[in-house]
Amino acid sequence: MAEVIFYEKPGCINNRKQKRLLQEAGHSLDARNLLSAQWSPDSLRPFLGTEVSGWINKSHPDLKAGKLALDLKDPEAVLAQLCADPLLIRRPLMVVSGQCLQGFDAGQIDQLIGLKRLPDEDIETCPKSHTLDACKAESA
Template sequence: MNQLLFYEKPGCTGNQYQLALLRARGHRPEVRDLLSHAWTAVTLQPFFGDKPVPQWFNPSAPAVKSGAIDITALSARQALNLMLAEPLLICRPLLEYGLLQQSGFVDGPVLKALGIVLDRKRDLNACPMGGDALACEPPA
């Protein structure tokens, strides 16, 4: 059986909801820290598949939310370089199941393979803290 890898931001409330859903459906994901993982452009890019570059980004990341980074003007290479320097920019979670990979808790190849159909009325990819990145920080 394939191992389900779930790359999260430790302390992220949204990621905790997503993990709870996976566990309630009988899956046992191996949770890894997205922010401290040793990413390279080669290991990170496959998670985004054929999504447009702006969808690679976490819309709640402070630099994205404030407009400090114009994610619509970036090439794939520029986006990857920014994400490698600041992993908080990556749309999370990153999911890996066998040879399948995806970013975000949205309809995609990993959730499809797991038999998970998301409720279109509820956005499990959105930040339940209202996009306040500081509110998701793990306790000191």
């Protein structure tokens, strides 16, 4: 079975479900706090895809409230903002079999290391995304 480094936001409902799927499949997890990791553009960039909008946690309270704007046409500026405020990073970040991954694409993970079962619900979108206060309380 695989060793998975799993950067999560502690207390995140979906990260808990994602870790459970990995553990049920027999994989060993090294769970780390995404928010307290010391991110730099060089350390974060390997996890990110080519589409800048896919880097972003769209449930970030300040984004949802319109208090924060990101210039998606300036990837370096967005990367700097992600490093400065890791809550902006779409999660989880994982290192699986030497590959850096962002988000939880169950099909991709199943092909890469195997899962016993695929989720029967959306475990990427924050279930509290409709409630700003819940996300603010969770991020505190």
